[in-house]
Amino acid sequence: MDDLEVRELRYFVAVAEELNFSRAAQRLGMAQPPLSRAIRGLERRLAVQLFERNTRQVTLTAAGQTLLEQAAVALDVVSAVARRTRRAGASTPSLVVTAKPGVTTGLLKRIVDSYTTLPATPPVEILVSGYRQQADMVRDGRADLALLSSPYDRRGLEAEPLTTEPRVAALPSDHELAQRGALRCQDLQGLPIPQWPESSPAERRYWSGRDRSWSEIGSVTPEPAEPVSGPVVSDSAQLLEVVGLGQAVALIPSSVARCNPRPDIAYRPVSDASPYTTEIAWPEGSRAQPIALFVRTAINLTADELDRDYADVS
Amino acid sequence: MDDLEVRELRYFVAVAEELNFSRAAQRLGMAQPPLSRAIRGLERRLAVQLFERNTRQVTLTAAGQTLLEQAAVALDVVSAVARRTRRAGASTPSLVVTAKPGVTTGLLKRIVDSYTTLPATPPVEILVSGYRQQADMVRDGRADLALLSSPYDRRGLEAEPLTTEPRVAALPSDHELAQRGALRCQDLQGLPIPQWPESSPAERRYWSGRDRSWSEIGSVTPEPAEPVSGPVVSDSAQLLEVVGLGQAVALIPSSVARCNPRPDIAYRPVSDASPYTTEIAWPEGSRAQPIALFVRTAINLTADELDRDYADVS
DNA sequence: TGGGTGTTATACCCTGGAGGTATGGATGAC
DNA sequence: GTCATCCATACCTCCAGGGTATAACACCCA
Structure with missing residues (x-):
């Protein structure tokens, strides 16, 4: 029906995290009564009770817990969208690629060289980032592409494998x-x-x-043999x-x-160790032409090496 | 800085799709001038020009194209969030699992049987869905979990493999x-x-x-040998x-x-055909306890079969 | 049991901004 | 040159989002 508004989600998250309308209002830089009203309006519009509240304490309902984790995702997506748009509209738009120093830099250099010789490509900005920040940078819109090695947090990203080695x-x-x-x-x-x-x-x-064969989400009990x-x-x-x-x-x-x-x-x-894989990742849903072209260049450039290494592994 | 609002994104998408403020306003059920103003406000707040417009025609800038594809993602996420919250707050909340008829139904039945014997689990609703709608149903919030077979559109989902067979x-x-x-x-x-x-x-x-080794995003030219x-x-x-x-x-x-x-x-x-894999998928970022427990149950139930089939494949 | 305190809800007011109408002004078609 | 089309500007209205004051409630503690 009528959509949620980003402002409402921000309000809700503040209250859900503080579990206290007054403190949440303070954190949001507003007064408590309008915040209470906004939450009530949200509950009425969703036709769902989000908080169990009496005058002494506020607790999340099951629906509230769902909204809390989901709203966090949505807010991250929205602010990433804003950042990507701002970057795309910069006076000299560039393609920002991030990678960790070391193994990937040689590979990255070859890809960039090959890419920049193509016609009508934007300048490429290489952003060297530390401890596996690559995924975060693409997720939140600071970078357009990342070269990274699995495993990593794939949320909000799409990826293709580039190289595999034992x-x-x-x-x-x-x-x-x-x-x-x-x-x-x-x-x-x-x-x-x-x-x-x-x-x-x-x-x-x-x-x-x-x-x-080990799952992240399913491990409700701490896994054995740390x-x-x-x-x-x-x-x-x-x-x-x-x-x-x-x-x-x-x-x-x-x-x-x-x-x-x-x-x-x-x-x-080590015969049964899973291989080391380098992937190229871009924001989920992005089909922008400069990004797609860079991905294609990277895949073309590594296709033969990939095949050779597949042979090594099997 | 200050966030985008969902209403603004809806307005922008309407204009970007129509490339005509009057028609877009009509589609949105509002007058043209406030729509123009809203877009101007959006551009000013992002400090980015989204449309190239003279009085006769409207075109998207590069930033506008970026925002168009990204806004679609964001709007989908937000409305999915609303639906999930509504479902979670229903009077009798249930866990909705979707799968296609056929191969997976036997597996699904065993998982559900095992799940419902666990203490304090919600009732499970099985939603049989047609041609690979499983991913869509989880993505847009109509279902909590899906049993599906790769390849499928992974956007907005997280997944774990359950069974593999040649x-x-x-x-x-x-x-x-x-x-x-x-x-x-x-x-x-x-x-x-x-x-x-x-x-x-x-x-x-x-x-x-x-x-x-074929990429979706990179294929700017139609691949050979259809x-x-x-x-x-x-x-x-x-x-x-x-x-x-x-x-x-x-x-x-x-x-x-x-x-x-x-x-x-x-x-x-067929010795070199990639295997057939059944996965269980849930909404990106969801760590709700009933969902996590179901996933864990499914993985536990299939772990031995998975190992056996791994041996078959290699 | 009664006052104190912290917290949410209610009542009421005010203002900014979202939306409407009228119209100007530019541009392309003919 | 005239007309049609369509975006921008000017100006008005009104309501929703926000503020202040205070009531109502629950718990603590003397």
Whole structure:
């Protein structure tokens, strides 16, 4: 019927988070009575009770809880839309591509070079971003495209895989497992794994080799066998250093191993580890021509490598 | 800064689609001058020109095109939020699960049976939906969960795989390929393939066995080697009939083949066909407890089968 | 039990802005 | 040049969103 308004959603979220109309009003920079009225109007229009309230306490109903999580999504979408539009209308519109430093930068450079030779393409701005912020930057409209490696939070994004390579175990050379030719994920269980800052459970599972068939949403109980958490690292150089010192073992993409031969580290294939995949991601629903063209360029450029690596994996 | 309002987005979309303020105003049930003013206000607030307009014609700027596609996404999200909230606040809230008739119904029944025995679960409403409407129903808030098979439009959804099974070729028994033991996708090229109504390019590639490494967004040029389009079918019974009559060949999940032995059809493995996967999907960002519990139940119930089928495939 | 306090709801007012009408002014068709 | 079309401007109206004051209610504590 008649739509919700963004203002109403903002009001609702404030009240739902504070669970207190007065404080929420303060946070919104307005008086309490109009806020109460706005919420009442929202409830009447949705024909749904959002709060259970008496004069002493406010609680969310089931419908209110639904609206709270959903409104957050909607508000994020709307503000991302605004940012994208603003960027698209800038005096010198550019295509902003974000990637982490390291593995992807070489690949990214080749894609950009190939893209900019095409006719009528906007200038490309490369935004180097830290710890897996790539997805966030595309989600909230600061970037148009991201080169990132799975697993990552796919919400609000669409993506295509670009490159796939097997992962290998990086072990201290004097580690007992370094004696063996090939390993399985299970061999690594219980060993300390380097931790990335602010990593999600899904990421920890991936980097510890326990990511086959595990769900994010379903895990109401904490999953068993949390891996031993090793030292926190923030880039691959630091990671290798930690491994070399014997403080951890790690599952790393084979290209990183190839490019970093070290006497203190042994690399061993892990037959059942899920591969390392680099993807290109863009905002959900975006079919803008410069973005589509960049994606196509990236896919064309990596198609043959992808096939070759598929062969490696299987 | 200050957010966009839903009303403004609706106004903008109307004008952008009509490219005519008067007609757009008419469509919106309002007069033209306030609409012009609203758009001006929007442009000023975004500090972006959305339309190139003289008194005779209106055209979208690049920023306007961006906003048009993005606003459509945002409006869909907002109205889906409203519907979900309304449903969550219904007098007898139920969990609405949608699936297509056929393969999934047996699986769905087992999941529902297992779910309803759990304590404090809402009643489950099963919504049988037609041609791949499952994703749409979850996207727009009419359903909480969907059992569906990839490929499908993942926008606005999160999903987990449940079951995987290899696909086999269904051939008329007297077809020359039926003489051979095993096939490859390439053997099927050029043969007529049954078409589902309103199928997307990605779906057509999947069902014709050409879905490895092809992008939706990047295909600015029509992809080569469009498969010969066969008769239009709307369910698997019809599909088998068409194959039996020699009008087409099809790539179908092995379970369908197992359950439908027919003298007029030969089933042959296709070694490089991507597998048939059934997934469970829920609205992006939803972590509501009944939904999460259902997903977990589904995953637990299919975990062993999944593992077994993984072994089959590799 | 009665006052104090924090909190929401009600009553009432006020103002800004959304929307309407009338009309101007530009542009292309003929 | 004239006419039709369509966006912009000017000006008016009115209501909804917001403010202030205060009542009503629930809980705490003496």
